Amino acid sequence: MKNLLAKVALTINDTLYMKDPNSSSLGIRIIKEGISLLDEAGFEHFTFKKLALRIETTEASVYRYFESKHQFLLYLINWYWGMIEYRLAFETANISDAKVKLKKAIHLLTSIPDPEVEMVFDAEVKLKRVVINEASKVYFTKEVDKENEHGAYAVYKSIVSKVVEFLEEINPNYPYGTMLVTTIIDNNKKITALQRFWSLLNPDRKDIRNIYIFAIFGGLLSLGLPLGIQAIINFIQMGQVSTSWVVLVFLVVAAIVFSGIMNIAQMRITENLQQRIFVRSAFEFADRIPKIKMVELIKRYAPELTNRFFDTITIQKGLSKLLIDFTAATLQILFGLVLLSFYHPFFIFFGIILVFILLVIFRLTTEKGFKSSLRESNYKYKIAHWLEEMAYARFSFKMAGNPEHTLERTNSYLKEYIKSRNDHFRVLMQQYTILIVFKALIALALLVIGGMLVLNQTMNIGQFIAAEIIILLVLNSVEKLILSLEVIYDVLTALEKIGQVTDLSLENYEGHAIPKNSSSGFQLEIKGVSFDSELYKAPILNELNFQVNPNEKIGILADSSISYNVLFNLIGGIYDLQKGTITLDKLPLGNLNVQELRNTIGNMLMQDRLINGTLEENISLGRTYVSFEEIQSVAEKLGLTAYIANFSEGYSTIVNPEAHFIPADVVRKILLARALVGHPRLVMIESPAASLNPEQIQTVIHTLKAQPNCTMLIATQDRNILSMCDRIIEIKNGQLIA
Incomplete structure (x- = not known):
């Protein structure tokens, strides 16, 4: 069903373009490649010059269709809402149940469409990402009221009204329909911490792929230890030293050495990633801070906001653990469970139970842990802000002659910080307690059942020892995964904090050049x-x-x-x-x-x-x-x-x-x-x-x-x-x- 709706023509408000881009092949290429460039580079770094180079035309040719990149973005947003309006009408046309229609509408408004299973317009997936990440920028201009008068937001309003009608069919007396629908749409536009994480890794996809390749080979080599030990024990039981025994010993040692080499290669790549992340973050802050719209900073203290840059260090430290330790632990669990399944069908059941319990632990505790980590971070920054204020106004505090005030206010922030930190630590302890109980039960079950399998001669001693080594490796990897949750919380929280700066709207530097008339002042x-x-x-x-x-x-x-x-x-x-x-x-x-x-x-x-x-x-x-x-x-x-x-x-x-x-x-x-x-x-x-x-x-x-x-x-x-x-x-x- 991919792109089934690609040929449907949508009518766009004619005030949003100079020349209809659908009237020519060049205009269609401008739209198609413009969506891709906006998706890759973002609105701030998007220019008509870059777009012209991409489609092998001149910048002037692009300006024949759109007078500014603001108008271009507004056109794309209208095109997107036109798609949603058409799909909403198409998918609810033959449905009489208002609840089903409302569910369909919410799905359309909030989910990323899958072209393989849904009927979608061409480029709808990329365009939705652009709308989520960039749409808010069209509202922060002085022309917004005039654009509204000309109907630039009419399609959006029409969709909201339609969904409100579905709500009123369910509950005619509900008084806040419009507010509820717009809130659903606006919340969908907020970038999640996980999206920020993937965006952070996106420029370094090649290096991360290499890390995963090394991790896969390292994980496979690490399994050579139990397999080699199993074979060595079998030879020892024969009561003689053979060439095969010597070769196996050499191969086991070689596997350990090569596994270490893989880890060193991962460390080198990760170090390069850490340096690049720091450099990119520094340039991002340096580029954005002078360009942030003043209206965004009226209720914020800019120097304190800039402290979020130090969360880059948290990301640097956490990233190596996530890319190396977390990946290695995950692969060891995966390969270990696959290998265990060859010993006895019971271990397949064990693997399913293990994965299920891990998913339950993550599902029940991660959201709570992330929220408590955010609260802890908020108070951490409040304390830092207060200490900066004391340093900035130190003369005033000295002359006030009331040092107790500074301590009292510091103490009030510290109380909240300790409370939020304890809340966060409680989540971590809950996760680790579950892990300890889980490990003990699994170890007990495997030792008892493994012993029974040996006694029943279903497994030999070598297989039993190898299986137990693999199980220990898997359990240690599970422990690493659980313990790495704190690092995950720290990294995602750091990305959210940095997002408090990078999400702020920037000034628009498009427009006509200033006449270079230095012979007189301005009129x-x-x-x-x-x-x-x-x-x-x-x-x-x-x-x-x-x-x-x-x-x-x-x-x-x-x-x-x-x-x-x-x-x-x-x-x-x-x-x-x-x-x-x-x-x-x-x-x-x-x-x-x-x-x-x-x-x-x-x-x-x-x-x-x-x-x-x-x-x-x-x-x-x-x-x-x-x-x-x-x-x-x-x-x-x-x-x-x-x-x-x-x-x-x-x-x-x-x-x-x-x-x-x-x-x-x-x-x-x-x-x-x-x-x-x-x-x-x-x-x-x-x-x-x-x-x-x-x-x-x-x-x-x-x-x-x-x-x-x-x-x-x-x-x-x-x-x-x-x-x-x-x-x-x-x-x-x-x-x-x-």
Whole structure:
């Protein structure tokens, strides 16, 4: 029944494409290969350039069908829900029982379809994975309301309504049908810890395959010991030394040596895997942290969230045990049971019982163990966060003169940690207790029954000893499996913790390139801009309207610093627009490549900090287009040169992020220099006069006036700086009053 529905044509909302991809062979290839590329690389690393190379066409050809990768993903999501809608209608058409229809619907919404036994559309399996992993990204854009108005989510709503109808047939009075159905769909989109684990191993499939090959050969060789001993005992019983006996001894020893060589090879491969996992994790964090949407971090403390990186070490340590010990134990059990079955039919029954009990142990305890491990980890991070807070605010804690508070709060977290750890340990003890009882019963049964088989001459002494050795190997392997559950919990928990960072939505860096016009500053227009936050009852910005001409210097006087800070963050693309428009050189902000835009903007905002690096690095901030000569020039204009001359290493002096023994005015000048280098076309500055004396303020004014080809927005209460501006804009209660 594979791909039985592949020829069914689906109607897609025409606002989701520039040209219908089903109208040409190229468009069909774009869809097919685009799904595969999204499934392999993920939305963040998916680009039309990569897709064009894959289908051997030009990037411009792809843009003829879709204006952005966001629109492409939205098209695919609609195509997916169209498939589900068709399959739902097809599979429930002749069913009258509402319960059966509901069961069918839930299966369609939550399970990965099997093309061998189900009627599926072409590429539906890959597309479902894309929807599960990437669909949430289409909702975090400012265009979501407009897309909804144009019917982009109509098919999804239709499916929800249809399933709600099935619910109402069963229980007409159930009041939360829509909520229940959407919850089922949303929960299905959450990546499970096991999916994260397979995703982690996916790039190293070849190496893992080699580990399994070595493990299989190692497992087979390890069975040479009992078989060899059985044969040796048989020769010894004959009462003479023979060539066959010598050869067997040599082969047994050789099997042990080669088994060890296989283990060494596995260790080498696993070490390479551990190194690659650490490197990939470090690059993943380094790539994602600057790109995470600010809305994702409003209720989170970013430095504390970054601590999840250390779970990479847990994964490194646990992975070797899982790939070597766990695999070897599993194969030893499998091969041992197969070998035992040749001795007597009873051992087949023994193998079935053993596997059944193992599955029962795993089924009854693993979910509970994983949840308790997650709770334990949560409190572990809370304690680490609190200790970091104490270190960060150590001066405040010292001056507060109340050391008991820090201990009391630490103690409260420790109580919860110990409780959750005990809960987790209780699960581990339960598993191990079952194992001990299980081992004792199996050993008793096998010794008694094996002895009876020997007495009845069904087995000889050599076979009995070999069988007992195999049984001991199997029981030891079972013990390894049970004991490795703690490692499995640790690895899966670590993956969930890392997922708390990697699951956060990233900024979209698609859009038009910024015009490289360095001869003038930006023309800026703010039209009807409003911004709300759940932290405040009143809007932070309310219907803001003003225009700034190229190279104009605008002073902003506000009754609250949050007003101009939010405004600057909106212009810089840090926050998404909620209402209104912002244009730069008459180009809407939403159509611009935000990453390129920021290369043309200099800023000194309240969030700006020094970094752990040299003075030069603190000013250039890694921007390769900023020359050392420009850094020196701006530093001299701001009066930094005399201060830097006090350091023996000059611009190479390492600066502490907390600016120990660096005057506050020097910190402000370094941050201001950072904003002015790189020939920005727009500079946004908050409180440039803070911590400066009157003479230094005049130096700053002179420097800002002399900044060429640059539009400036300067938020300040200082009248001297406001007087140098071409115009002053006053904001009160989020509204423009002057």
